[in-house]
Amino acid sequence: MAKELQMANAIRALAMDAVQQANSGHPGAPMGMADIAVALWGSYLKHNPRDPHWPDRDRFVLSNGHGSMLIYALLHLTGYDLPIGELKNFRQLHSKTAGHPEVGVTPGVETTTGPLGQGLTNAVGMALAEKLLATEFNRKGHHVVDHHTYVFMGDGCLMEGISHEACALAGAWKLNKLIAVYDDNGISIDGQVTPWFIDDTPARFKAYGWHVIGPVDGHDVAAVNRAIADARISADKPTLIVAKTHIGKGSPNRANTAKAHGEALGIEEVKLTREAMGWTHEPFVVPQEVYADWDAKAKGAAAQAEWNQRFAAYTKAHPELAAEFTRRMKGELPKNFAQVAVDAAVAAHAKAETVASRKASQIALEAFTAALPEMLGGSADLTGSNLTNTKSTAPLRFDLAGDVKLGEDGNGSEDAPRRIGRHINYGVREFGMAAVMNGVALHGGYIPYGGTFLTFSDYSRNAIRMAALMKKRVIHVFTHDSIGLGEDGPTHQSIEHAASLRLIPNLDVWRPCDTAETAVAWAVALQNANRPTALLLSRQNLPYAPKAGLEDISKGAYVLAEPGEVGLNKKPQAVIIATGSEVQLALKAQEQLAAQQIAVRVVSMPSNTAFDRQSAAYKTSVLPAGIPRIAVEMGVSDGWWKYGCAAVVGIDTYGESAPANVLFKLFGFTPENVADTVRAVLSRMH
C-alpha cells in the first residue's frame, strides 16, 4: 500500500475505532478528509509537536469541529503529548479528547470549534493577526512572523451566515496566507444537500475576492498537495481549495451517506471497513512504520530551532522590538499599565465631566490605546456612535498589493513596531466581528475590542459565549444600552440584554455610571487575561457621580453615597442598588427621601459579575443583612432578585419610539418613582 494511503487509513482507523469505543461521535468527516490531512500535515504544516505554543507555527483550525477525531488522530500521530490512551478515552470525562476540539484542553488545538462557521471566522482573525504582526515587527532580513493559517471546513460552515461575513472580510483584507479547504462531500445531516444547498461556492468566493482552486479530488493526495502549493504563492488573496470527497470513505456501506456523519459505524461495519481498507491491525494499534511516516517531531524541532536562531539574530539587531514582540505574544500588559489605569481613573474623577458613558469609554480608550499598542479596536459600522476610535488608532487599511498601509511615521523607526491602523471597520457584521476578535485573541499579539449597539449583541451572542468558554480576552463595547437611545425605538432598545449577558458563565459585564467607573471598567477588562468583557454604555449624557474614592469600583459594587452625604445622619433604612445611567436617579431619590427623614444608602453596582467574585465579608459590607434592597435598572427585573431585592424598578416589556426623556417618564425612570418604590417597600415592612 502506498505510504500516503497507509497514513490516511491510520486516521480512518483511529477515527472509526474511537467513535465506536465511545459509541458517540462523528466518523464521517475524519474518514473523508484523511487524504487532505495527509497532504497538509504531511507536507506543509509548520509546527513542532513538542512546543504547541511556538509563536511562528502555522495555525490549523478544524472548523467542522464535530470531526474532532481527525485532529486528535493527527496530533497523536505527529507526536503531540496525546498518547493513544487519550484516544481510547474519546469523549470521556476529563480526557484530552473532548467531543469537540477545545483549546486549552488538547495540546495543538488552536480554537474550540463545533458551533459551525465560527472556526473559519476565528481563522480569519488569526490570519489578520499574523499579517498585522508581520507588518509591525518584521524587518529587512528578519522575518520573525511568517506563517500560514489553514482551515478545514464542511458545507455546514459554508451554509452558516457567519461564513459570509468572515470570508467577505478576508477578501477585503487580502489575507493571502489564509488557506481554507472545503470538504465538499455533498452530504449534511439531513442527507444529500442539493435540495437546500445549491450555492456555486467557487463563484461565491470569487465574488469575495478570493483565489479559488478546484474542485480537486480530495482523495488524491498529490492533487491536494499541488493545490496547497498553488495557494501558498497567492500574493494578495486568501485561497479556497474545493476538495471533492466521500464522507466516511473506507466504509463499504456508510460512505457517501448521512449515516456516516454522526454515529458509530457499528461493530460489523467497522470490521468490514478494516477489510475494505486492508487495515489488519487491532483497534488503536498503528504500525511503527506508519508512526514513523507521520512523526513530525524532528522536522518540527528543526524548524523551530531554525526560527530560534533567526529570532536570536533579530534580538541582536533589534533588542527592543524583540522584547516587545515577546511581551505582546505572552499577553503581558506593559509595565506601566497599573499607573496608566490609575491615571485614567483619577483624571476622570478630577474632571468630573458630564458625558455619555460611550464618550467616557472613548476618553478612557485615548489613554489605554496610547499606552497599549496591542489594542486592536473596531466597530461593526457604528464607529461614530460606539466611539471606539481614538487618536492612536487610525483606520486599518490595506494597499492594492495586499499590504497593510502604514501610518505617516510608520517607517520612521527600526526599533519600535511600525505604526499600523488599529481601528477596524468591520462593516455591518456583528457576529463576524466577534468571532474574528476571538481568532485575533487566540493568535496572540493583540487585545481585540469592537463595538456595536447592545441590542445587536444578540447577533454575536454565540461568539461572545465561545470567548468566555475559551477564556479569551476580548472586549465588547456595547453602546446605546437602554431605552435611553430614544427615537430608534424597540428594535434598537435593549431590554433583556444586560440581564441576559450576565448569565453567560465567565463573561464580565460592566455598566458604568460615569467617567471614573468607565475608566476602571476598561482597566479591569484589560486585566481580565482569561475572560471576555462586555461594556454596556449609554447613548445619553450622564452626570458625574461624586464619590469618596475610586478603589472599590473594581470590586464591581460599592457604597457610593451614605445618608450622610445628603445631610441625614442616620443609619440606612434601605439600600438602592443602581447601575449605569440609573445611578443618578438613585442619588436624586436618596436626596428626596432624606428630605423626608428616610435614610437610604446608594450602592453603585457597575458589574455584578465582578461583585459576585468578592469575599462574603465585602459583599455584606456593601449590602448589609436586614436592610431592604431596591434595584434600579432600565432592563428586565428578573436578574435582580438574586440580590434579595424587595422591589425592582425595571422594564419587563419592549420600549417605544420617542425621545429618551419622554420614555424615562413613561417607564417610571424618575427620582420620584424610585423614591416612591423605596417608601412602598418600607411601608410594607411595618
Place this chain on the structure above:
Amino acid sequence: MAKELQMANAIRALAMDAVQQANSGHPGAPMGMADIAVALWGSYLKHNPRDPHWPDRDRFVLSNGHGSMLIYALLHLTGYDLPIGELKNFRQLHSKTAGHPEVGVTPGVETTTGPLGQGLTNAVGMALAEKLLATEFNRKGHHVVDHHTYVFMGDGCLMEGISHEACALAGAWKLNKLIAVYDDNGISIDGQVTPWFIDDTPARFKAYGWHVIGPVDGHDVAAVNRAIADARISADKPTLIVAKTHIGKGSPNRANTAKAHGEALGIEEVKLTREAMGWTHEPFVVPQEVYADWDAKAKGAAAQAEWNQRFAAYTKAHPELAAEFTRRMKGELPKNFAQVAVDAAVAAHAKAETVASRKASQIALEAFTAALPEMLGGSADLTGSNLTNTKSTAPLRFDLAGDVKLGEDGNGSEDAPRRIGRHINYGVREFGMAAVMNGVALHGGYIPYGGTFLTFSDYSRNAIRMAALMKKRVIHVFTHDSIGLGEDGPTHQSIEHAASLRLIPNLDVWRPCDTAETAVAWAVALQNANRPTALLLSRQNLPYAPKAGLEDISKGAYVLAEPGEVGLNKKPQAVIIATGSEVQLALKAQEQLAAQQIAVRVVSMPSNTAFDRQSAAYKTSVLPAGIPRIAVEMGVSDGWWKYGCAAVVGIDTYGESAPANVLFKLFGFTPENVADTVRAVLSRMH
C-alpha cells in the same frame, strides 16, 4: 418638472422635513431610493390603501428599516390611513410613525425592520408562503393566490450573514416572485464602503441561483421600471435588481456622504435642498396634483374588487377550499382543535411512555400536524435529532421548473388543499430559519415551526426577539436542552439558554417533563396567536411523571405530587420546583425525604412564562407563602431567585464532554443531592 420627479421629490421633502422636525432619523436612504419607489409603487405594486390586509396584496418590505420615512411617505401619499399629522409626529410617543417601521403600528407596514438583514429574510419567508399557498389553493381558472414580494435593501443588509442564509434558500426554493432591489449607494455609516465591502454582489447572487439585473441607474425611473418588468417574468428564480443610487440625493452638500445617513440635514441644508430640487412648498405640504399622481386608492380598490369577484367565483366552484383558505389566512385554528389537543394529552397520559421529550414532541406533532394542515415544520439540518418531521409532513421539495412538488395524492382532490411537503430542510441556517419563519407567520396561511439544538438559539436569538416584538405565532423546537446531551460537550450543552430565553418579553418558554406536558406545551404554543414559543426538549429519555390530572399543566406550573403521594400524610415542609428532565429527580428526592419523615411538595413548572400570567390566587395555591422553595434545573441558577427560592440546584459553569450519566453525578443532578439540599435548607431555618 416631470411627473415622476415631482413624485420622488415629494418623498424627499417629506423625509427630510420629518427627520428635521424630529431632529432624529435617517434621511439618506429615503432620498436616495425615492425614484426606485416611484417605479415600484407608481407602476407595479398591487395594494389597496383602504384594506391593508387584503390577502392577495403584494408584500413590500423595507429591509433597511432605518429609512422608515420612505415607507411612511409612500403610505401617506398613496392613501393609507396615515395622515400628514402622523408624519409631523415622526418618532414621537404613540405616533404611527415609529423610528423604524413596526407591523401592527402602521397600516401597510408588513414587518418590523431595523435589525439589518432580517427584513430581507422575512421577505423570503413571505414569498415562500405565497408559493406554497398558491400550490395548495389555486385551481384551474382560479388563481386566488398570485402576488409578489418586493424588498428594498441596502449594503448593510447585504453585509449581514443572514443575507447569505436567506438568499441561498430563496435560490434553492426558486422563489421567482421575490424581487429584491439593492440600493447600491456605496456608503455605509462608517463612510465609503470599499475598504470593508468589496463583494461582487451580482456574482454572489448568481452563485445562489438568482436572476440578477443591472446595475441600473436607480434615479432613472424608466430604467427601474424596465428592470422590474423583467424581474416579474422570471419563471424559476428570485431576482436581484442592483440600482446605483446617491444617498441623500437632492441635498447639495450631504448627498453621497455618510453624513446623509443618520441625522437631520439641518435647517440650512434643508433650505438648500428645497432650492436645488425646485420644491417650493412649505414643510409637510404636498401639492394636490402630486397627491393625485400618487393616489392608489381607486386603482387599489378596483384591483381588490376584481379579486373579490374572482374569489366569489372560486367560492362557488370550490366552497370548501375557499372556506379553508379564509380560515387559514385569518389564523384561526380548526374547529376540532380543542378536542385534538385534549386527545393528545390524554393519550400521552394513558400510555405513560418513557421517551425523550424531543420524541414526546414528535408524538404530539403527529397528532397536531395531521389535524392542522397549516403547520409548516422544518429543521436546521437536524431533522433526525430534533424530530420535527411526522407522517403528515413530507419534505418540501421543488421541481426543476421551480414548482412545489406535490405529494402522491396531491392532485387527487379539487376540494381539499393540494398536499405539499410540509417539512423544510433549512440547512445549517438557524438565524435564517428563524427569520424565514417570521416572514411565513407575517404572510399568513401557515403556522411555522422549526428545530435546532437549544444552544444554537444563540444564533437565531434576535429573530426570536423580533417574533416576540411583532407578536407572531412562531414555534421554536429546541432539543438537546442541557448537559444531558452528553459527549458533544460544552460547545453544545446549554447552560444559560433556558434562563436567557425566559428574559425575552412576550416569548413563551416551555420545558416539559414528559409526554403529557409536551402535548400540552404544543397545544398552548399553537393557541398563542400573538406570541412565539420556545419548546426546550431533552435528548435523553424521561420517565412519565404520574399525575392526578392534566388540567393545570397549561397554567405553566402545578402541584405534581403532594407528600401523600409517597405515603407521608403531613403538610409540606418544603416545595421542590423542577422543570423538564429534573422533575424525575424531584420526585425521587421527595420519596427519599419521605422515608425520613420530611414532607415535600413537588411542583412541576414547565413554563414560568405561562405561570407568571396566572392569578395571584393560583400562584399562591401552587407556591404557598412561608414554605421554603428549592428549584432544580440543569442551567444557571440566576433565574430562580425571583420565585423566592431558598436554594437552587443548578449549574453556573460550562459543562464537560462525557456521557450524560457521568455528568449528572459530576454536577450534582442526583436525587441524593436534591434531598441533601432540601435538608440543608430546612436545617438552616431551625
